[in-house]
Amino acid sequence: MKRSTKQKFGQLVAVAVTLCCIAAAVLAVPHETLQRLGERAAQLSAGLRQPRDGMELLSGYMTRASAADRVPVTSPTVVLGSVQSHAVATTTTVVRKDGGGVILTQQMSAGSAFVQDVAIRNKSGKTVDVAKSLAHTPALGLQKNSDKPQVLIVHTHTTECYMSYDAGFYNPDDPTRTNDASKNMVAVGRQVAKQLEAAGIGVIHDTAIHDQPYNGAYGHSKAAIEAYLKQYPSIKVVLDLHRDAIYEDNTTYIKPTVEIAGKNAAQLMIIVGMLNSKTVPNTHTAENLAFGVRLQQRLHRTYPGLVRPLLLADARYNQQLTNGSLLIEVGSHANTLDEACYTAELLGGVLAEVLEDLGA
Numbered sequence: 001m002k003r004s005t006k007q008k009f010g011q012l013v014a015v016a017v018t019l020c021c022i023a024a025a026v027l028a029v030p031h032e033t034l035q036r037l038g039e040r041a042a043q044l045s046a047g048l049r050q051p052r053d054g055m056e057l058l059s060g061y062m063t064r065a066s067a068a069d070r071v072p073v074t075s076p077t078v079v080l081g082s083v084q085s086h087a088v089a090t091t092t093t094v095v096r097k098d099g100g101g102v103i104l105t106q107q108m109s110a111g112s113a114f115v116q117d118v119a120i121r122n123k124s125g126k127t128v129d130v131a132k133s134l135a136h137t138p139a140l141g142l143q144k145n146s147d148k149p150q151v152l153i154v155h156t157h158t159t160e161c162y163m164s165y166d167a168g169f170y171n172p173d174d175p176t177r178t179n180d181a182s183k184n185m186v187a188v189g190r191q192v193a194k195q196l197e198a199a200g201i202g203v204i205h206d207t208a209i210h211d212q213p214y215n216g217a218y219g220h221s222k223a224a225i226e227a228y229l230k231q232y233p234s235i236k237v238v239l240d241l242h243r244d245a246i247y248e249d250n251t252t253y254i255k256p257t258v259e260i261a262g263k264n265a266a267q268l269m270i271i272v273g274m275l276n277s278k279t280v281p282n283t284h285t286a287e288n289l290a291f292g293v294r295l296q297q298r299l300h301r302t303y304p305g306l307v308r309p310l311l312l313a314d315a316r317y318n319q320q321l322t323n324g325s326l327l328i329e330v331g332s333h334a335n336t337l338d339e340a341c342y343t344a345e346l347l348g349g350v351l352a353e354v355l356e357d358l359g360a
Helices: 005-027 031-049 054-062 130-135 186-198 214-231 285-302 337-357
Strands: 071-073 077-080 081-086 091-092 101-106 118-123 148-156 202-205 237-244 247-249 254-258 263-266 268-273 310-313 324-332
Touching: 005 254, 054 202, 071 337, 081 186, 101 285, 118 130, 118 285, 130 285, 148 186, 148 214, 148 310, 202 237, 237 337, 254 337, 263 324, 285 310, 285 324, 285 337
Parallel strands: 101 254, 118 310, 148 202, 148 237, 237 324, 268 310
Antiparallel strands: 071 091, 077 081, 247 254, 254 263, 268 324
């Protein structure tokens, strides 16, 4: 009976390992290198002779971390308005795997050039007078004590999600997107909505997935926003909540974080689209900017360090649809969901104050 290809290959592996071991002994190869060689060979053998799950179990056993590399993780806090409720604490072990990288926790600077507590990062190519924008009251058309919805929360990139553990590293199989509304941007939007509702401001939260396919996301969310505006003309403010992705290099993620009231919060960034041309019109840039700098100023004064510089971009991001449209990046892919939800709670409370000042 002829030998199978797997059998032949397996025997070749065994011969190669034997020769390498003899060479290692003669040449005094370090123990760690020899151990890694043995592990790889055993895994390869397992892959040839066992089902896939058996190989994965073997790989997990061989790469089990030392006590110093194991990180206990408790279940995340669920932020409900101003009240925090914790699920029953459980401890799991997160093992650092090959192919992952480092997470650097950093409080990103708001910059040194402030105008009345507002820092701007201008990438729009437009000249902007921050003081003038702060002096201008955006014409949002809000109504006090209205029982109609005045704010729409939407997520163009709905499936963006966060880390489930905080260990100072990430693993290659950690998801950066999910359809699970309890873990993606919908969970963050709910916290903002709860704060606005608690302040008596009517909110509609669009929880539909718009980024499948990803390339058509802004077209999908635009259609949804237009439908809501047609159905509810009382909507004056549209918030598009996203999650940023920040890298130092290919294997290093940046986690923008600030401590507020003893808890870690994901730093946020407000973005105003300044693109307005004959072919790509946006008559709302001045109002959106006036709204954005007010919110930026109040957030910085209330929670110093929470905001990154307000970004002015050469784009529209569907902000041509209302006078009160903003895109807000809550943390990065290296922040935890708990940190992002805490930030959303803080954002929602300050936003409610700003909207009340503007007539809501």
